[in-house]
Amino acid sequence: MLPIAFVLFFGGIALFVTTLVTFQQFIPGISSVVMFICGLISFFGFMAIAPNDSRVLLLFGDYKGTARESGFFWVNPFFSKKKLSLRIRNFETGSLVQPEEKNPSTGQVVRKKSRSSGKPSKVNDRDGNPIEISAVVVWKVVNTAEALFEVNDYEDYISVQSEAALRNLASRHPYDSEDHELSLRGSVTEVCVQLQQDIQERLDQAGIEILEARISHLAYAPEIASAMLQRQQAGAVVAARTKIVDGAVGMVELALDQLKNKGIIELDDERRAAMVSNLLVVLCSDRHTQPVVNTGSLYQ
Structure with missing residues (x-):
């Protein structure tokens, strides 16, 4: 369509100039004007579409379609073309x-x-x-x-x-x-x-x-961020303490079972309670413990 538009546009100009120079009849002059106008209007039908772009085509307010392919195209010159990006x-x-x-x-x-x-x-x-x-x-x-x-x-x-x-x-x-x-x-x-x-x-x-x-x-939100941080920290401390206690109880139970099964020592209820208490203090404490050696008997 591009060559036709050029032919109409420049052909109309050439015919009009020839008509003026040679003083020919009025009809060739009118024809040259019509050719020039048609060629000029046809140029408005060309459009270039980049990749991931589109043109929405309208004819006097009526939707006629969308051109999505990239390239150089010609459409009806009376189409209004609205650019719309298809990019992400x-x-x-x-x-x-x-x-x-x-x-x-x-x-x-x-x-x-x-x-x-x-x-x-x-x-x-x-x-x-x-x-x-x-x-x-x-x-x-x-x-x-x-x-x-x-x-x-x-x-x-x-x-x-x-x-x-x-x-x-x-x-x-x-x-x-x-x-x-x-x-x-x-x-x-x-x-x-x-x-x-x-x-x-x-x-x-x-x-x-x-x-x-x-x-x-x-x-x-800032107004409750500090309180919620303390709540999360408290929850984390409780969860950690729970895990420590569960592990400590298991270790104490294992120690008592091995002492009993191997016959290393016979413990009555009071001595067993004292041993459990001491082991739990050592295992559950959040700081290093210092042992105290009892030189007497448990009952003194």
Whole structure:
């Protein structure tokens, strides 16, 4: 189509000049003008599409299709062509979009459209504890018509719906759990899968596919962070002490059984209780013990 456009454009110019020079009839002059206009209009039908780009084609407001293949093409010059990227994009929840700014007088772009860094959202978990949470969402456009015509601004729509899905997810699960149930901190993989599914359900009508949604920040809110840290430390100390006591009881039981089975010494109930007490003190103490040698009998 490109050679035809050049022929019409430059042929119309040549025919018009020839008509003026030779003073021919009026009809060739009209034909040259028509050829020139047709050639000029045909140039508006050419478009170049880069890889992972697309053009949504409209004819007087009627959707006619989408060109997705990269290359140089010609379409109906009266088609309006809207550019839409098919590249994979990502953002962090809580980030703000800065709109594009143009100079009113010249129309030049003063500041391009950009997105600020994400800020964690503050929300209460299932137990009512205030937490801070944010997520990184990876997405791409799969249906250009739905992305342009079903929602007003699909990028803003993705941001708002992802934030809403993240808040809803955080309110359904506890931050941490001691009963091995699903929690935000202890079940990261399962929680991320749920988050991806929740966001996808909200964006199906906008022609968007969510490739990945992963929590990027998770912490207690500053007002309760210190108290929750002490709680976690206390839980860790209790768990460690429980394990130490279980091991110490097993060692004491083993020692008593071996003394009895090998007939090394016969212990009555009082001596056995004293031995158990001493061994448990030594094994369960959190610091080094110093033995005291009893030079008399147990009853003195």
